[in-house]
Amino acid sequence: MADSQIRVLSLNCWGLKYVAKNRNERIEAIAQALSQFDHDIIALQEIWVYADYQKVKDRISRRLPNSKFFYSGALGSGLAIFTRFPIIEASVHPYALNGSPIDVGAGDWFVGKAAASIVILHPVLGPVQVFNTHLFAKGGEDGPEYNRAHRLVNAYEFAKLARQAAELGRYVIALGDFNSIPPTLPMRVILDHAGLIDAWVVTHPNADASSATTALEAITKLGMTADSPLNSWSAGKGYAFGTWGKRLDYVLYRQPKRQYTAPGEKLPVLKARDCRVALTEKVPGHQFSYSDHFALEATLEIQSSSPTSVIDDIPTELTDASVSTFIQALTACYRFSRQRARKELTVFTLCILLLVGLAVGSGWLPHSWINPIFIVFTVFVSWAGTTMLYQGFLYGNWECNALMNVIEELEIYRKGLDIQARTSGDY
Incomplete structure (x- = not known):
């Protein structure tokens, strides 16, 4: 296998037992689809049922033999990571705020939204910390300020974790459903404070809202992964009419922060070469989509060595x-x-x-x-x-x-x- 690149995929599976529709058929189809892919790292969100995780694990274990299912809250974090690289560390950080216990309908408090991570040992990069997260869902950006406070706290805690990982000298790859569109404050906090790079922005530098005139173009050009009119689970909902969806799922990455290096020492650099939305088609033999989110995949290229000054020159400050x-x-x-x-x-x-x-x-x-x-x-x-x-x-x-x-x-x-x-x- 070539070690000059890392192929990653993130998918919100919508797998809450008794609530998610056609869960068994969809998880089976997701497991089958993932078994045919050639990714090096797969991060899943909302895979709350352990048997569903085991089903996916069994299907993809030949290529991705190492995995971790993360526990949190009363119903579980819903997070899992699969990789072909050896896992040398694993941790989960439940967010301090996850909604209210009285808000049973939303359910965030009960599942214990968290930032999960593993440290893999890559043959070229060495230790790489891979994060998988799902931020607090309730509360938009246009309503009262208190509506988005919990997601902001999630974003700040996540940014600190990613920043600390880089300061330990690790490359960082962050995947997940951040429940925030690009220009909003939670994403600014994550990108600026952690110094993370958005793979979609790197590979689509000229994309803007005016470049998409159809729902399909919004997916291919703008990276819309949720609330798309082309997704069977959101096509009939009011918020999908007149819109092309939302970009809520991300592949983020950054280089390590090297405090001490030998004069002239050079280090490999991660750079996004490709990023695209995946699993946009219907489940074979059915008229429904794999999930209420589309998947997001990216290829991170390991470029030839670069001076350490380039590695360290990453803005990591909030304004x-x-x-x-x-x-x-x-x-x-x-x-x-x-x-x-x-x-x-x-x-x-x-x-x-x-x-x-x-x-x-x-x-x-x-x-x-x-x-x-x-x-x-x-x-x-x-x-x-x-x-x-x-x-x-x-x-x-x-x-x-x-x-x-x-x-x-x-x-x-x-x-x-x-x-x-x-x-x-x-x-």
Whole structure:
């Protein structure tokens, strides 16, 4: 096998048990399709059922014998990585914020969205840290600031992990569903703070929205992987009408940060040679797509050695404007969280008072047939009070503390930028 390039693929499988439609047929088809590909690394998201992971593993193990399924939260992270290279390390970092436990419909809190990674030993590059992630889904970029705060915290934590990996002298490859379109703040945080390079931008430097006039061109020219009218699972939904979809899935990479190198030492360089959307067709024999996302694949070429000065010259700083916008969003979420927690604790207090009233009034029930209704109502009030206590006190403080940690980190970071600017001006 040639070791002058690394072929990678990322796919959100939409594999939640009992919820995802035609899951068994789709996972079987995904496993079959992947077994026919020649990628060196495959990262899957939303593959929550271990039996589904095992099915894919069995099909592709001949080419990709090494793999890791990552556990997180109550239902699992949904993340798995397959590779033909030896795995020498593995880790998973659950994000500090993943939505609310009371938001059962979204489900992010229960699955424990995370950043999973393995370190592979490449014959040319040496240690390479491969990340796979799926960021918090709920909340758009146009609504209230607090809607996107959790995804921003995810993005910041992910950027720190990728940056730290590079500072350890490792090449970094990052794959996944980032639930953010390119110009938004979460992607700016990831790209700027971690110094990551977007493979799609490198291989499609002249792409812009005006270059696509059809849904197919939006896929091939703009890299739309989600909400496409050509995907059977989104074609009939309102948000797909009049749009060409969203680019939510990415292949990112960067070179290592070498602190100490011998004079004149040269190191190989990763560079994206090709990046394209894959698995856009229907499942053979069916009229539905493989998933509600298309796959994204890229070829990263290992170029001939380059001076280490080129390797180290990677911008890894957020701008002051980005930091200020980031803090503003987290602060808005912090205030919203405090207000919501107070309301929930107020409901808890009212439930306690109501339970006391029910206990006192239970001795004066006029008819025996009221007893069952009385018991059911008491159970409901008890449940509501317990839920509000958990949501308002435990989760409320959890969310506020996590937000405050990041806000204070960003304040320190912004002061550091000011100090560096003044210091460089003195010289």
